[in-house]
Amino acid sequence: MTGLPTFKRVVEDFTCGFCGTSVKGKGYTNHCPECLWSSHVDVNPGDRASKCGGLMKPHSVVFTRSNYTITHKCLKCGKTKNVEAAPDDSRDALSARIKPGPIIV
Template sequence: MPRRFVRTTEDFECLVCRTPVRGNGYTNHCPCCLWSRHVDVNPGDRAAGCHGAMRPVAVETGPHDIVLTHRCETCGHQRRNRTSPADDIDMIIEVSAAGWDGGGVPIPPGAREESEGGLRGSAVRGRDRGSGARRRPGRPR
């Protein structure tokens, strides 16, 4: 059975902002603009024939990391990738604020509703503990 991950250390120039990026074997997107390139079927194998630009469309937060979702502009393929400490936090926030409808299409800014608690429909998908409302007595956890 072939390995699912191949560590491939290589440097590249970003397709979007032309920033030279120094790879470390885990680098798969530009730390400045967060765009990626569709080159892998499995991480590191360079077996995808598409080679399209992959737009960052969503941000998910977890207890230990932040994950970007990229969507290929050419074929529509989506892939989740962990962020790195070198990634521009302002760009991560910008992608997060753009919103995401779950199907890989950014939510237009006018389509989001504002409420007292902040924006609804935000792209930040965390593993929070719920709404903060009290639990009804007698209900199991």
């Protein structure tokens, strides 16, 4: 016990609700690197505060500056969320969904 404030970084493994891939959690990534589907578990990234739990579809992908941004849409409640792609996300899956134009929030 050091008495220092602890920053809670949630690292957890999960099984993709769409394709069944076992995903090694890194603390920030909450989507599947193979199919890019996610689950609606966060209000803010990593907080696991959402009660929804619906599957989030990778609705579209745009390439901004130096990274891909994935727009997820929850199948259950319809909420959309933009997340940055992780370095180990499937480039094939990303480029298959890429759309030109600005991000629509």
